[in-house]
Amino acid sequence: MRTLVIIPTYNERENIDAMIEKVFSLPEPFELLxxxxxxxxxxxxxxxxxxxxxxxxxxxxxxxxxxxxxxxYLAGFxxxxxxxxxxxxxxxxxxxxxxxDLVRLVHxxxxxxxxxxxxxxxxxxxxxxxxxxxxxxxxxxxxxxRLVSRMPLRDATAGFVCYTRRALETIDLDAVRMKGxxxxxxxxxxxxxxxMRLKEVPIIFVERREGASKMSxxxxxxxxxxxxxxxxxxIRGRKATAGRCSDR
Numbered sequence: 434m435r436t437l438v439i440i441p442t443y444n445e446r447e448n449i450d451a452m453i454e455k456v457f458s459l460p461e462p463f464e465l466l467x468x469x470x471x472x473x474x475x476x477x478x479x480x481x482x483x484x485x486x487x488x489x490x491x492x493x494x495x496x497x498x499x500x501x502x503x504x505x506y507l508a509g510f511x512x513x514x515x516x517x518x519x520x521x522x523x524x525x526x527x528x529x530x531x532x533x534d535l536v537r538l539v540h541x542x543x544x545x546x547x548x549x550x551x552x553x554x555x556x557x558x559x560x561x562x563x564x565x566x567x568x569x570x571x572x573x574x575x576x577x578x579r580l581v582s583r584m585p586l587r588d589a590t591a592g593f594v595c596y597t598r599r600a601l602e603t604i605d606l607d608a609v610r611m612k613g614x615x616x617x618x619x620x621x622x623x624x625x626x627x628x629m630r631l632k633e634v635p636i637i638f639v640e641r642r643e644g645a646s647k648m649s650x651x652x653x654x655x656x657x658x659x660x661x662x663x664x665x666x667x668i669r670g671r672k673a674t675a676g677r678c679s680d681r
Contacts, residue, residue, distance in 0.1 A: 435519050435520075436520040437464050437509075437522070439522065440452065440523075441470070442526050444473065459535060464491075465490065467492070470496050470500055471495070477495050481493060494508060501612035503612040504612055509523070510606060514601055519597070521596050523596075525593070549634055553638045594620075604623045608669070
């Protein structure tokens, strides 16, 4: 089973080298795809240098300018599917997601789950070093998404996820509309509506130590208002797999 880890970057020179080392030290033969949106701090140059140390395992897509988190992941999903990966994981570069938990996510996928979410809220609240205002906003936003969408997840906005090939081939990636953190909700919602099996694995989320957060009010607003529209959309799978997908 081949597993790809996708990490979008923008100005992550403080973290990218350590993240590369950590992912490749794990007891799973992960491959890593960094998608850099023209970081002016030279993040991509660091990745190109490290490719010499990990030929065939460390990959890089360079894009011109900030194009959004969702578009980066969609590009990575298509790249991974074209190259035959069986599982594709997504995570942040800033160590707020513990790379060690990648192993737990892929093991859960191996048990037959299609979408495995590294969840901050499935066992209480597992967030470290966030100000109370941001923690409350995130927690109640997750409750709001659960209430409005009826999706059985406690952390629908989570960005630490493992998708199986079956899930990504079933979802119509061309129909995904949201680009920021709303993308995370839309992907999980589409998978759930199409009959994929979802599982939450508890993680501890730690606020970044190096670099600047990419969160903004506009990004968060897209997620909150975008979820209202999901309930009224007809979710269809890709035509190639429509025969084996449900349409709830």
